[in-house]
Amino acid sequence: NAGVTQTPKFQVLKTGQSMTLQCAQDMNHNSMYWYRQDPGMGLRLIYYSASEGTTDKGEVPNGYNVSRLNKREFSLRLESAAPSQTSVYFCASSDPKGYEQYFGPGTRLTVT
Amino acid sequence: QKEVEQNSGPLSVPEGAIASLNCTYSDRGSQSFFWYRQYSGKSPELIMFIYSNGDKEDGRFTAQLNKASQYVSLLIRDSQPSDSATYLCAVTDAGTYKYIFGTGTRLKVLA
Numbered sequence: 329n330a331g332v333t334q335t336p337k338f339q340v341l342k343t344g345q346s347m348t349l350q351c352a353q354d355m356n357h358n359s360m361y362w363y364r365q366d367p368g369m370g371l372r373l374i375y376y377s378a379s380e381g382t383t384d385k386g387e388v389p390n391g392y393n394v395s396r397l398n399k400r401e402f403s404l405r406l407e408s409a410a411p412s413q414t415s416v417y418f419c420a421s422s423d424p425k426g427y428e429q430y431f432g433p434g435t436r437l438t439v440t
Numbered sequence: 441q442k443e444v445e446q447n448s449g450p451l452s453v454p455e456g457a458i459a460s461l462n463c464t465y466s467d468r469g470s471q472s473f474f475w476y477r478q479y480s481g482k483s484p485e486l487i488m489f490i491y492s493n494g495d496k497e498d499g500r501f502t503a504q505l506n507k508a509s510q511y512v513s514l515l516i517r518d519s520q521p522s523d524s525a526t527y528l529c530a531v532t533d534a535g536t537y538k539y540i541f542g543t544g545t546r547l548k549v550l551a
Contacts, residue, residue: 376538428474
């Protein structure tokens with residue numbers, strides 16, 4: 329089992345460019361999450377999907393959109409990147425509700 | 441605003457000593473509690489979880505939960521330099537599918 333996988337590992341964007349971060353899990357989990365981690369700020373929830381077909385905003389959703397493509401895949405899209413979105417992005421999954429959450433390796437994004 | 445509080449550290453302990461990491465949380469309804477270890481440049485790795493009051497032991501790690509005091513702790517016995525990392529405390533947000541994370545405590549184990 330690969331667990332939670334993310335692509336790409338690194339990305340550099342110019343302000344205004346768009347991109348999609350991909351996440352997939354092979355643990356048959358229902359819930360999936362996108363976080364960003366900035367120095368001194370801890371992990372902040374961007375969006376989550378409690379189950380296939382549903383998505384909800386987290387703490388910092390502005391500037392992002394998500395798609396729960398199927399049970400395995402949950403993507404995060406930046407429509408018009410801004411320097412404030414420079415961060416490390418982690419995808420995670422869990423099942424059932426309130427149980428252990430597992431993280432992907434992360435995507436390090438720099439917006440210039 | 442529901443919060444999880446951790447001392448940012450660094451907490452420095454000599455090799456072989458017990459490291460004690462603490463966390464308090466504000467949501468009385470939280471049911472599940474987790475400790476993650478995060479090495480620099482890596483993703484959080486789940487090392488312990490606890491759901492009921494008391495102690496839970498796994499190898500060198502012991503998680504302690506006191507719901508009345510809204511307090512979770514992690515003890516690491518026989519600390520090794522390889523334990524040097526940031527330790528994140530997380531709790532479930534009652535009634536939702538969300539998790540609330542603390543900002544982490546940096547642990548340094550000195551050889």
